[in-house]
Structure formats: structure tokens, C-alpha cells
Amino acid sequence: MFIKMLSIIWTLMTFIVTRGYDDLSANKVARQYKTHIGCQSCVANNAVDRDIQTCARMEDIGTSAPNRSTWWYVDLGSTYNVVNIRIQFKDYKGYTMRQRGRFAGFSLYVSNTTNRHMGQLCYKDGPQLPPLDFHTNCITHGRYVIFYNERIPGTTYPIGYVESPVFTELCEVTVTGCSSSGVYGENCDKVCPDNCQERRCDIINGTCLNCKPGWLGEHCDKACPAGQFGPQCESKCVGHCKYSVGCNHTTGLCDNGCDDGWTGSNCNKECPLGNHGPDCVYKCSAKCLGDVACNRKTGKCDTGCDIGYTGELCETVLTGCEIGTFAKGCSNQCSGHCLNNGPCNSTTWHCDSGCAPGYKEPFCNNTDLESNALMKSCNEPSYIAGISVLVIICIALGSVCLFLMWKHYRLVKKMHSLQYISVIRTSTQDNNADDCQQYEELRISENGYHNIEFRH
Structure with a gap:
């Protein structure tokens, strides 16, 4: 019972x-x-x-x-x-x-x-x-x-x-x-929350059995915190989204595209060499100095522009330089020896019209004759200063030589006098001793003495 x-x-x-x-x-x-x-x-x-x-x-x-x-x-x-x-x-x-x-x-x-x-x-x-x-x-x-x-x-x-x-x-x-799917309640007449996974919710109270990627909460009505996405918000954003905003909390993608210098579905890949800008859509100008790639973010040439090019992206050919100037900003001077004083090429630096007589192409900054180069250099202040110093040195050396020659002459003269006195004394003593006629000859040759003959 x-x-x-x-x-x-x-x-x-x-x-x-x-x-x-x-x-x-x-x-x-x-x-x-x-x-x-x-x-x-x-x-x-x-x-x-x-x-x-x-x-x-x-x-x-x-x-x-x-x-x-x-x-x-x-x-x-x-x-x-x-x-x-x-x-x-x-x-x-x-x-x-x-x-x-x-x-x-x-x-x-x-x-x-x-x-x-x-x-x-x-x-x-x-x-x-x-x-x-x-x-x-x-x-x-x-x-x-x-x-x-x-x-x-x-x-x-x-x-x-x-x-x-x-x-x-x-x-x-x-x-x-x-x-019917996506409903709950005792009469199956209430709609499950939009962000329930597969629109499945508790058949009695309507709480979601699971949330769609990017959502949290019993009714899946809370978006993932900034920087997170995916199922249960367990994944972290890894890309470089435009304007440095977070990725989509549902997909993890950058809704507004990638920041400059980045590409890929998650904007986590650097631009390949030769490309720059958002999603790497722009090509570098290929005119960076040293044949290097441009900056992946800005497109600028960090090393400067190649000869004959200017602009932020080194894509503008230099034109309109004043006569006698060339290179970036027309800041360099030509050699000044183009034929008929013509201007040099602002891109190549060459004298397109040829060189003035006596100068070599293409830059017209060297002469054919060594003498011409010397004459050219003689006019330069540095050369004049060098010559002046050389003259002073020569005068000083000459003075020293004359002084040494004078000292030598005085020494020789003094030695002559001493030798003469010595010979006379020796001859007198010999005459008193043996009373004989003697001859003595003194030869001075290499030292500059004269031959002297004494008789008794």
C-alpha cells in the first residue's frame, strides 16, 4: 500500500x-x-x-x-x-x-x-x-x-x-x-537569450547552458573584458589593431583593420620587407639610401633618400636646383668646371654638356696635367702658408751652417799658429846641442797646413 x-x-x-x-x-x-x-x-x-x-x-x-x-x-x-x-x-x-x-x-x-x-x-x-x-x-x-x-x-x-x-x-x-529550439518555460513559449550557444538554455529558468564565444554570465549578456575573446573569454588578443583598440571580443579579429606595419587575420604579422602601412597595402619607393627597405610603419626611409630623390617617402625626383647645385635639398655644389660654365646634372652630378678644357669627365673636378693641378693649388692659401714656413726653415738652416763654417775657420787658424811656434823651439834646441845643419820639413796636407822648410 x-x-x-x-x-x-x-x-x-x-x-x-x-x-x-x-x-x-x-x-x-x-x-x-x-x-x-x-x-x-x-x-x-x-x-x-x-x-x-x-x-x-x-x-x-x-x-x-x-x-x-x-x-x-x-x-x-x-x-x-x-x-x-x-x-x-x-x-x-x-x-x-x-x-x-x-x-x-x-x-x-x-x-x-x-x-x-x-x-x-x-x-x-x-x-x-x-x-x-x-x-x-x-x-x-x-x-x-x-x-x-x-x-x-x-x-x-x-x-x-x-x-x-x-x-x-x-x-x-x-x-x-x-x-522548438531556442525556447523554454512550461509552455515552451519563452525565447532563450540571444547569446546562448546554439540558442540552448535551461528549459525551466532560461539560463544559458553555454555561451557563444565572447560572452559571459548566466544569460550570456556580458561581453569579454578588453583584450580577451573567444569561448569563455579564455583567449587573449595578440594582434596590433588599428588605433590600438582591442580585438573583437567574439572573433579575436581587428574590426577596423591592422595598425601600420602589421597584417594577418589577427594583425600579428609584421609587413614583409618592401611594404608598409595598414595591412601592408603600400609599396616602399625603393629609393632609400643604401638600397634598404623603408620603415614598415611610416614608409619613410630611415637612412635618407637615394641621390636625386627627395620627399618623406623618397619618391620625388629632384628638379629645379639652382645652377651649380645638386643632391638632396640642392645642398651640394658642382665642381664649377662644366663646359661654358654650364650646370651639372642635379641627379647624377655629371656635366652633361662636357667639361671645361683641362678637366676630366664626368664630374669635371680633376685636370689632365699635373702642372695644372699644381698651379691651381698654388693659388690656395694653404699652399702659400706652407711655402712661407719652408722659407723660414731654410733661412734658419743657412744661418746655422754659416756659423759653423766661421767657427771652423777660427779653429784652423789657431792651430796654424800653435804649430809654427812648436817647430821654432825644436830647431833652436837641436842647433845648440850638436851644432849641425839640419833640415826639417813639416807637411800638412789634408788638415789645411802649408809645407814649411827650416834651415840652420
Whole structure:
């Protein structure tokens, strides 16, 4: 009596919860593991034909049976918001507890594939034996509702579980929810928030099951913080968006394009050499000094312009320089030796009309004759200053030489005088000693002395 009242209360509560929702499984395609060999008419679709007298029946399983597990599923035909699953098991009058023990331990899954492991577990039977008219709320969405049960040898099962043989007989499986996508409420008449992923929301309160990329919150009404984007705002912006603004919080792209010098879908790639500007759409002028590439951001030549070109981007040919000037800004002077005093070329620096007599092409800044170069240089102040210094040095050296020559002359004269006195003294002493006539000859040749002969 108590069990019957409990079943009635359970059915009433389920009706309150499920009233107004749509029957999603009626007459849909169903499949099962091995139809029972003794009841070939007990096919899987009997559980969704809405006739309680016809049931699906599968081969038995058990710890001592050949089969250890069994399954059954219904294909709802599309992905729906599910609110409740009801299963009406086969009830043999007088064998209610046995039947409950057979169905005990089963699981229910809602999945987008027939693989239960890829779906959501909605219900797992515990130690309490299930009622033969079973209901459970399962607030989720999916396409397949899967029933699964098993009996594994060596497992200790709760009291009341039938371990072998176990016959699974499903008379009706009713899956309720909203048949229209993007709605919720007991009458399926409320629209899910716009930013719910796949427009799926809780079928009862309307909170989003998941958010679209770029959104957060129960109702997915909060955009990602600046600098973040994507599912659950887990990705960070990495590009260089124009005006240094953040990327799109949904896609991660730069809505206004890339900043100067950057390109790529996320504006995270530098411009290749030779290109510049937003998204690298502009070509460099190729007239940068030193044959280098222009600045990727500005397009300017950081090294300056090639000879004969000017402008911020070095794309303007120099023209209109005054006679005798050339190069960037017409700041350099020509050699001044073009034929008939003509101007040099402002781009090449050459004298297009030829050189004046005595000068070499193309720049007309060198002469053919060395003497002409010398004459030209003599007129220069630096050369005159050099000559003046040289003259002073020569005068100084000459004075020193004359002084040394005078000193030498005085020394020679003094030595002459000393030699003469010495010879006279020697001759007188010899005459008094031996009273003989002697001759002495003194020869001075290389030292500048004269030959002197003395007689006694």
C-alpha cells in the first residue's frame, strides 16, 4: 500500500513538472541490443509506440549469463532541450519486487551521438530499487536518450538486485521537453537569450547552458573584458589593431583593420620587407639610401633618400636646383668646371654638356696635367702658408751652417799658429846641442797646413 502511494505521488510530481512540455520521443526510431530470441516481435520501437501493452524485450544478461550488459536508445531526430525522462517497465502482477530487482542499477544518458560516454549522465540507479513507473528530471539537450544496464561477475550488488538472469523489458519511454529550439518555460513559449550557444538554455529558468564565444554570465549578456575573446573569454588578443583598440571580443579579429606595419587575420604579422602601412597595402619607393627597405610603419626611409630623390617617402625626383647645385635639398655644389660654365646634372652630378678644357669627365673636378693641378693649388692659401714656413726653415738652416763654417775657420787658424811656434823651439834646441845643419820639413796636407822648410 505504501509503495503504491509513493508511486502515485511520484507520478503527480512528475506531471506538475512536465505539464505543458512536448513529447519528444513518440514514434521515433529506436534501437536495442539483441531482441529476445523468444519474442521476435518485442522490438525496440515498441517502447515508443505509446501502447503500454507492447514492450521492447532484450536478451537476458547476468553474472552467469553469456551477456553481461545491455542497451536501448531512441533517436529524437534532432537536438532538443530535454526536461524529463519517464520509463514504464514491464509489470508482472505478483512479481513486482522481482521486476524491480531486474531493472535495478540502470543508467540514463542524453547525448548527441549513440556513444553514451560522449553524452551527459542524467541518472544512475543506486541501492534503492527503482519503481516500475520511473521518472527523472534531466535538464539538458541532446539527440539520443540511452538506457544502459549491466551485471558484472565479481561485483557485490545491493540487496534486492537480481544478478542472473536479468530480463530488460521497456514498455514505454517518454522524453519530454520543447520541440522548438531556442525556447523554454512550461509552455515552451519563452525565447532563450540571444547569446546562448546554439540558442540552448535551461528549459525551466532560461539560463544559458553555454555561451557563444565572447560572452559571459548566466544569460550570456556580458561581453569579454578588453583584450580577451573567444569561448569563455579564455583567449587573449595578440594582434596590433588599428588605433590600438582591442580585438573583437567574439572573433579575436581587428574590426577596423591592422595598425601600420602589421597584417594577418589577427594583425600579428609584421609587413614583409618592401611594404608598409595598414595591412601592408603600400609599396616602399625603393629609393632609400643604401638600397634598404623603408620603415614598415611610416614608409619613410630611415637612412635618407637615394641621390636625386627627395620627399618623406623618397619618391620625388629632384628638379629645379639652382645652377651649380645638386643632391638632396640642392645642398651640394658642382665642381664649377662644366663646359661654358654650364650646370651639372642635379641627379647624377655629371656635366652633361662636357667639361671645361683641362678637366676630366664626368664630374669635371680633376685636370689632365699635373702642372695644372699644381698651379691651381698654388693659388690656395694653404699652399702659400706652407711655402712661407719652408722659407723660414731654410733661412734658419743657412744661418746655422754659416756659423759653423766661421767657427771652423777660427779653429784652423789657431792651430796654424800653435804649430809654427812648436817647430821654432825644436830647431833652436837641436842647433845648440850638436851644432849641425839640419833640415826639417813639416807637411800638412789634408788638415789645411802649408809645407814649411827650416834651415840652420
